[in-house]
Structure formats: C-alpha cells, structure tokens
Amino acid sequence: MDFALNEQQEMMQTLARDFLSDEYNDKMLKTTVEDETGNMPELWQKLAEVNLTGLAIPEEYGGVGDFLDLIVVLEEMGRACFISPYFTGVVLGASVIMEAGSEEQKQKYLLAIAEGKSIVTLALTEETGNYTPDAVSLKAELKGSNYVLNGRKLFVPDALSADYIICATRTKEGITLFIIDINIDGFSITPLKTVSGDKQCEVCLNDIEVGPDSLLGEAGTGWTYLEKVLQKANVARCAEMVGLSQQALNISLDYARERMAFGHPIGAFQSIQHRCADMLMDVDGSRFLTYQAAWRINECLSAAREAAIAKAWVSQASKRVMNSAHQIHGAIGFTQDHILHYYTKKARFNEFSFGDAAFHLEKIGTQ
Amino acid sequence: MDFLFSPEEEAFREEVADFLEKEGPKEWHKKKVSFFDMSGQENWIAVHRDMSQKLGARGWLSLHWPKEYGGQGLSPFYRLILREELAKHHCPGYHSLSVDFVAPAILLKGSEELKKRHLPGIASGKVMWCEGLSEPGHGSDMAALETYAKEDGDSYVVNGQKIWTTYAHFADWMFLLARTDRQAQPNYRGLTFFLVDMKTPGITVNPIINMAGHHDFNEVFFDDVRIPKENIVDSVNRGWYVTMAVLDSERTSDLGYAIASTLLDDIVAGAREMGMLDSGDKVRMAELIAECEVARLTHYHVTYMQAQGKDTSYEAAMCKLLGFESIQHVAEFGLKVFRNYGLLSDTSPMAPLYGRISSCYLRSFGHSMEAGTSEIDRDIIAQRGLGLPRLR
Numbered sequence: 149m150d151f152a153l154n155e156q157q158e159m160m161q162t163l164a165r166d167f168l169s170d171e172y173n174d175k176m177l178k179t180t181v182e183d184e185t186g187n188m189p190e191l192w193q194k195l196a197e198v199n200l201t202g203l204a205i206p207e208e209y210g211g212v213g214d215f216l217d218l219i220v221v222l223e224e225m226g227r228a229c230f231i232s233p234y235f236t237g238v239v240l241g242a243s244v245i246m247e248a249g250s251e252e253q254k255q256k257y258l259l260a261i262a263e264g265k266s267i268v269t270l271a272l273t274e275e276t277g278n279y280t281p282d283a284v285s286l287k288a289e290l291k292g293s294n295y296v297l298n299g300r301k302l303f304v305p306d307a308l309s310a311d312y313i314i315c316a317t318r319t320k321e322g323i324t325l326f327i328i329d330i331n332i333d334g335f336s337i338t339p340l341k342t343v344s345g346d347k348q349c350e351v352c353l354n355d356i357e358v359g360p361d362s363l364l365g366e367a368g369t370g371w372t373y374l375e376k377v378l379q380k381a382n383v384a385r386c387a388e389m390v391g392l393s394q395q396a397l398n399i400s401l402d403y404a405r406e407r408m409a410f411g412h413p414i415g416a417f418q419s420i421q422h423r424c425a426d427m428l429m430d431v432d433g434s435r436f437l438t439y440q441a442a443w444r445i446n447e448c449l450s451a452a453r454e455a456a457i458a459k460a461w462v463s464q465a466s467k468r469v470m471n472s473a474h475q476i477h478g479a480i481g482f483t484q485d486h487i488l489h490y491y492t493k494k495a496r497f498n499e500f501s502f503g504d505a506a507f508h509l510e511k512i513g514t515q
Numbered sequence: 516m517d518f519l520f521s522p523e524e525e526a527f528r529e530e531v532a533d534f535l536e537k538e539g540p541k542e543w544h545k546k547k548v549s550f551f552d553m554s555g556q557e558n559w560i561a562v563h564r565d566m567s568q569k570l571g572a573r574g575w576l577s578l579h580w581p582k583e584y585g586g587q588g589l590s591p592f593y594r595l596i597l598r599e600e601l602a603k604h605h606c607p608g609y610h611s612l613s614v615d616f617v618a619p620a621i622l623l624k625g626s627e628e629l630k631k632r633h634l635p636g637i638a639s640g641k642v643m644w645c646e647g648l649s650e651p652g653h654g655s656d657m658a659a660l661e662t663y664a665k666e667d668g669d670s671y672v673v674n675g676q677k678i679w680t681t682y683a684h685f686a687d688w689m690f691l692l693a694r695t696d697r698q699a700q701p702n703y704r705g706l707t708f709f710l711v712d713m714k715t716p717g718i719t720v721n722p723i724i725n726m727a728g729h730h731d732f733n734e735v736f737f738d739d740v741r742i743p744k745e746n747i748v749d750s751v752n753r754g755w756y757v758t759m760a761v762l763d764s765e766r767t768s769d770l771g772y773a774i775a776s777t778l779l780d781d782i783v784a785g786a787r788e789m790g791m792l793d794s795g796d797k798v799r800m801a802e803l804i805a806e807c808e809v810a811r812l813t814h815y816h817v818t819y820m821q822a823q824g825k826d827t828s829y830e831a832a833m834c835k836l837l838g839f840e841s842i843q844h845v846a847e848f849g850l851k852v853f854r855n856y857g858l859l860s861d862t863s864p865m866a867p868l869y870g871r872i873s874s875c876y877l878r879s880f881g882h883s884m885e886a887g888t889s890e891i892d893r894d895i896i897a898q899r900g901l902g903l904p905r906l907r
Contacts, residue, residue, distance in 0.1 A: 150517040151819045416904040421897030436812035440518045461805040512801035
C-alpha cells in the first residue's frame with residue numbers, strides 16, 4: 149500500500165500547475181467559456197511544447213508518461229477550471245486509437261496528437277444522450293468495399309476544433325468505429341451552447357462515404373473498445389472533479405478566513421467549520437477513489453467496480469462541495485463576476501459526461 | 516502508488532482467515548454477530564475473553580510492537596488486516612482499549628517497570644482494560660475533568676466519578692485520567708495518567724444499559740481509592756499529553772468500514788433470501804458500497820501514514836468519523852430494507868438475521884458519540900486540518 153506520488157508524477161504535477169498558472173487565468177477562462185469553437189491554437193502549441201499533448205501515449209508514437217501521470221495533470225486542470233479540447237484530444241480520441249487502431253493508424257494519428265498537430269474527437273451519443281450500446285443507431289451501410297454513413301450525433305465534444313472524428317455506428321455486424329477527416333464534405337456541425345463552456349456539438353453526417361481503411365478495429369467490435377475507453381474517460385473526469393472540488397474548497401477557506409461577521413472571521417464559527425470539514429472529507433475521499441481506479445487501470449488490473457464507485461461517489465461529492473462553497477461565499481458566489489460558478493458548472497458537466505451518479509450506482513448494484 | 520497489499524500481508528490475511536474459521540465462535544458466525552453488538556449475546560464476556568487469549572497466544576495482539584517488548588515489529592497494516600478478518604468472520608476478542616490505547620501509552624511514555632509489568636498481560640489477551648476519561652459534567656470538554664487525585668506519601672488518593680466507562684464491569688485494569696492540580700492554567704496541564712487495578716478497594720461500578728438494551732458501559736465511583744505513585748504513566752500533570760499521544764491510535768483502532776461492509780453484506784444476503792430487496796434499495800446499497808469504500812481508503816491512508824512514521828491528526832479524526840458514520844448509515848439501511856421485520860426485537864423468532872437488524876440499528880446511535888463525538892471530529896478536521904481559527 150502506497151499513497152505517495154512518485155518522482156515522475158510529482159514532476160508532472162508541478163509542470164501542469166506552473167503551466168496553467170503562467171498561461172491561463174480567470175480572464176481567459178471567461179473568454180474560453182464564451183467562445184463558440186473552443187479553438188486555442190497558440191495555447192495548444194505551448195501544451196505540445198511541454199509534451200502535455202502526448203501524455204499517456206506510448207513512446208513509440210511520440211508520447212510520454214502513463215495514465216497515472218495523465219490523471220495527475222487532469223487534477224491540476226480541474227483545479228484551474230481549464231476549459232479546452234485537452235480532454236477530448238488527449239484522453240478520448242487518443243484512447244480509442246490506442247485500443248482499437250492498427251499499427252498504421254497509431255503511427256498516423258497518435259503521433260499527430262502527441263505533436264499537437266491533430267485533435268481527434270469521439271462521436272458516441274445520439275438522441276437519448278446515453279452512453280450505452282443501445283444508444284448507438286447511426287447507420288453505416290456497405291457500398292462495394294466502402295461504407296456510407298448517415299445520421300446525427302449529439303453532444304460530440306469539441307467537434308469544431310477537431311481534425312478527425314471517431315464515429316460509433318451501427319453496421320450489420322454490430323457497433324463499428326470509423327475514423328474520418330472531419331473537414332470533408334458531408335459533415336455539418338452545429339455548436340450546442342452549454343452553461344459550463346464545454347464545447348458540445350451536433351454533428352450531422354450526410355452520405356459520408358469512406359474506404360475500409362477508415363475502419364477502427366474490426367466491424368462489430370466497437371463496443372469492446374469503447375467500454376475500456378469509457379472506463380478511462382470516467383476516471384479521468386473524476387480526476388478533473390477532484391481538482392475542481394479542491395479549488396472550490398481552497399477559495400472557500402480563503403473567504404472564510406477573511407470575511408468578518410459578528411466580530412469574527414466566519415471561519416471561526418462551527419457551522420462553517422463543519423461544512424469545511426465535510427468538504428475536506430469529500431475532496432480527500434474523492435481523490436482516494438479516483439487514484440485507486442486509475443492505478444488499477446494503469447496496472448492493467450480489473451477496474452470496472454472501482455471506476456463505477458469513483459464516478460458515482462465523486463459526482464455526488466463534488467455536488468456537495470460546490471453547494472457548500474456557494475453557501476460559505478453567500479451572495480458574492482452567486483454572481484457572474486465571481487469565479488465560483490465556473491467550477492460549479494464544470495463539475496456538473498463532468499458528472500453527466502459518460503454517465504452520472506445514478507447510472508454508475510446502477511452498475512455497482514448489478515456487479 | 517500502490518493499492519494492493521504485499522504478498523506477505525496477503526499470506527498473513529490467509530493465515531488469520533484460516534485460524535478464525537477454525538477457532539472463531541461458531542454460534543456467532545452463524546448469527547453473524549457484529550463486533551459492536553456483541554454484548555447482546557449470551558455469555559459474551561467469556562467468549563470475548565477466550566477469543567482474546569487465542570489471538571494473544573498467536574502473538575496477534577502485539578503485531579506492531581517493538582520486538583524487545585514481545586512484539587513482532589510489523590507494519591500497522593498487519594493490525595488492520597487482522598481486524599478486517601475479525602470483522603468478516605464475526606469474531607470478538609480484539610480488546611482495543613487494551614491493545615490500542617493503554618499499550619501504546621505505556622510503550623510511548625511508561626517507565627521500564629510499567630512496560631515489564633503490563634505489556635505481557637495485554638499481549639497475551641489475558642488482562643483487559645477500561646478507559647476512565649469521561650465524567651458526568653465533562654465529555655467532549657475532557658480537559659475540564661474533576662475527579663481528583665491527592666498526593667499522600669508514596670501514593671495518590673482518588674475521589675470522584677467517571678461515566679460511559681465501557682467494559683468497566685469486567686475489566687481487570689483501568690487507565691484513569693484524573694486531576695492532580697486544580698490551579699493549573701490551562702486546565703489540561705493539571706491532569707495525570709494513572710493505571711488502576713480494578714480490584715482496589717473504594718471502586719464501585721454500576722451498570723448503564725444502552726437503548727439497545729445491552730450492557731456495555733458503566734458509571735464508576737472512586738471513594739478514597741489509593742494508587743501507588745509507580746502507576747503513573749510519564750509524570751504528574753503530564754496526563755493530557757499521554758492521552759493526546761495515543762488518541763489517534765484509538766481513533767484508528769476500530770475499523771468502522773469493515774464492520775459496516777460486513778453488516779451490509781449480511782443485510783443484502785438476508786434480504787435477497789426473503790425477497791425484500793427492491794430497486795430503490797439496490798441504489799441505496801450501491802451508495803453504501805461507495806461510502807464504505809471511501810471510509811476504507813481513508814483508513815488505509817492513515818495506516819499508510821502511521822507505517823511511514825508520519826504524525827497523524829485530522830486524518831485519524833476523519834477516519835473514525837467516516838468509518839463510524841458508515842455503520843450508522845448501513846444500520847439504517849437494514850431497518851429500511853426489512854421494514855416491519857427489521858423492528859422486531861432480537862428475542863423474536865421472526866426477526867431477520869437473529870435480530871441483528873434492530874439491535875445494530877439501536878446500537879449505532881452511539882457511534883457518533885464514542886471515542887469523540889462527530890462534532891469534535893469535525894472541529895479537529897477544520898482547525899487542525901484546515902487551519903481555521905478557534906473561537907474558544
């Protein structure tokens with residue numbers, strides 16, 4: 149049993165923390181949230197320069213570090229409420245390719261992701277908004293040796309800043325994945341404005357014809373890959389939530405120490421102290437669950453149970469933490485000018501991304 | 516980072532599990548008796564003492580003590596593994612007040628003489644201790660306690676009263692925190708930590724029956740009780756520091772999460788058998804599984820800190836709070852699942868799980884009071900952990 153970060157992980161933590169404090173601030177957060185596309189070419193280039201775009205990608209494809217290093221970095225990104233295509237590109241797109249891609253595809257896409265040249269998004273959800281195999285119905289039909297794709301995907305992250313899109317489709321064999329250049333004719337992308345500033349899109353595919361080289365994994369095997377990817381994605385979302393909650397606690401503590409009432413800082417009152425104690429237990433508990441699941445994934449051990457427990461608990465814990473943070477801040481935290489609401493919104497976005505607490509509780513209950 | 520036990524630790528777990536399957540009380544295993552609910556069993560004190568001596572004979576009550584005092588010098592994870600298995604096997608015998616409160620106090624602050632005299636009895640499981648801390652007027656505000664020990668030649672003479680003294684009715688010895696200086700400022704600098712033979716004349720123990728109908732705690736009266744000076748741990752007026760030095764050991768001794776997880780498994784198995792688990796129950800069950808997991812990892816974290824020789828403070832309070840509250844939540848769940856059946860008393864033949872549901876539920880009210888109230892735990896977390904200012 150060992151709860152400490154190793155040297156490499158500590159280095160990544162410092163790197164990410166320094167990078168974000170140098171390159172990202174509250175003003176940029178505000179701009180990013182309001183911007184429609186979420187494109188940030190300059191910042192992306194800088195991320196690539198410090199190798200953060202290649203995190204958890206194998207070295208032979210230009211990457212560095214492992215999944216735990218990535219988790220450490222994502223916690224820092226949560227702490228800074230970093231709204232960007234990072235999660236989409238480095239966690240989501242790269243993971244699908246690592247799981248399902250051929251050697252050639254890995255060479256092509258992973259290298260480009262690691263170098264910061266490409267962003268690959270994943271189009272999974274449709275009208276139901278669910279993350280289950282039965283929610284995938286977009287048709288891919290054979291035409292000679294090619295496939296023709298028609299239909300609509302919803303809540304596709306960062307489609308406007310992506311270069312490629314991995315599309316989960318329904319073929320006669322079952323669920324089949326394709327990786328496609330998103331700039332070819334036949335795609336129409338409409339941004340769906342979210343309150344958190346995460347860029348979600350509606351993506352319509354109109355007679356998109358692709359060759360068999362676009363297949364990612366064999367036809368019909370898509371869900372086996374996606375299941376592993378979703379497990380990682382959920383744990384990665386947890387890591388961001390740990391950072392979000394930690395920062396919400398930190399700014400609440402600062403406020404509780406400064407804000408005076410009845411001649412004392414409000415942080416001296418038990419009603420505030422006990423809220424803070426509960427917040428700390430939620431933050432620490434969330435971190436333990438997240439790192440346990442991430443560590444198991446990193447060690448290639450079974451992690452379905454641990455990941456489901458993490459996502460269910462961390463989602464609920466982050467909600468409690470945000471609610472308390474607002475109550476401690478009083479009216480000021482309820483305003484648009486204060487930073488807190490970005491954290492609250494981002495935490496809620498993370499909860500619903502890849503299945504909320506109820507969805508994962510159901511999973512735990514049936515395991 | 517590593518979230519698994521070492522192969523040696525896993526081997527020890529297997530050894531313990533094998534032993535408990537053979538040597539644990541069969542009747543308790545069948546009835547799935549919960550550790551905190553053991554006083555509801557007939558003849559429980561004898562069963563507890565017997566099991567304690569069996570554990571002692573294996574050397575399992577002194578696993579992490581230094582070798583020079585008969586311990587095995589093992590990491591505190593061994594103690595944790597032992598207690599996880601005891602919980603899983605519905606076994607008594609681990610008398611925390613001896614093993615994890617007075618023993619570390621003697622080890623840390625006691626004289627060589629006290630070590631030689633008292634540690635072997637604790638390690639063998641033969642001598643059982645109780646804790647003389649709380650008083651009628653002073654529970655959470657322990658530093659204000661009033662039981663007075665007056666110096667008289669080569670001894671001290673004690674007068675006063677303790678309350679909520681768990682197991683005083685069968686304990687052989689007590690560790691007693693008493694006032695030796697009424698003028699001390701702040702008041703905690705006037706307290707002394709004594710070891711008291713319960714057979715000393717002048718001690719009267721009266722039972723207090725808890726709301727589950729069971730006899731765990733007592734009130735203890737001291738009427739001119741004479742304690743020789745050599746029974747002082749550390750020195751006069753240093754009792755507060757002795758107590759504080761071992762409070763975290765006490766807070767992390769009982770594994771709330773392990774008791775809770777076992778109870779949850781028992782409830783779910785029993786409810787499935789009776790066809791009483793509806794879909795709402797399954798969601799709540801999943802939440803409780805997650806809650807126990809958080810408490811478990813929090814406990815592993817604090818044990819890891821102890822193994823590394825790091826000081827713990829708020830982490831131990833957190834661990835106790837989460838663990839003990841998880842038992843309460845599971846116990847409430849049990850009642851909810853079995854509804855009318857759950858409220859049947861443990862004497863009713865129709866009561867599920869031999870009446871453990873109502874009994875554990877009623878017993879669970881004490882969990883947010885014992886070993887420091889949840890409010891005190893939250894104060895510690897906020898003030899020591901987060902550095903928030905104190906009003907007092």
